[in-house]
Amino acid sequence: MTISIGNDHAGTDYKHAIVKHLESKGISVKNYGTDTTGSVDYPDFVHPVAEDVSSKKVDFGILICGSGNGVAMTANKHPKVRAGLCWIKEITELTRQHNNANICCIPARYTSLQQAIQIVDTFLETEFEGGRHQNRVDKIPMSC
Template sequence: MKKVALAADHGGVQLKDEIIEYLKSKQFDILDLGTNSGESVDYPEYGAKAAVAVTNGEADCAIIMCGSGIGISIAANKFKGVRCALCFDAYTAKMCRQHNDANIMALGGRITTIDRAKDMVDLFLETEFEGGRHQRRIDKLDALAAESWK
């Protein structure tokens, strides 16, 4: 069973908590990286916590949220080895795994309903990376990251 890290700022905390309950009901191992209240916090800290958990092997993947999903996805993508995709529907959730081998999915807590989020979470967690021609592109992304981290 996959271990899934979840993190959110105040704009995504309600959705995060609902997704955690949903994943627990499906027997996933959960790593809750906060925040745990609606008090204002800074999304870069929570994007970083999830990115570190994934890159150091503490979690297999992560789902992160801020109000729009934009800021927290930018923060997570600052880390070498992270491929975080901001998803907004079933198609983007499936494609981020199938073609991009995303290891983190970002959602907008203020713009995503729980029903839509559940569908996207299921697709993100169940869809396998297709490899093939897509691996060449992932290799190029990794090369870009390696170059920028020199």
């Protein structure tokens, strides 16, 4: 499995811990995030992750910022991307089971590091249920 990860300045510490956790499980990680806590513009780090997911160069993406909202909004502009805001285990499960999310967006300012790692594990271990949910997921993209 290969994961692309990106973060802004609010998610640097989380990103380092998540990368270490994933690599300890034998998961390859492509790091597009900043490695500093100096202010940066999150879209610069989101677009490469979303492009990897959209083009299926990776299995999933993980994005981290202060609220999780900015990274989710940016990622969801890309075709075939379904980025979900995940702040607790139960929401994370539903994001995968019902929405077939392929990018997990974590709000670093509203989750502990331990919660963030649990969210990542839950996201990667939860399967899409398909069935009635597939019809809904098929209606997400806009046709021009």
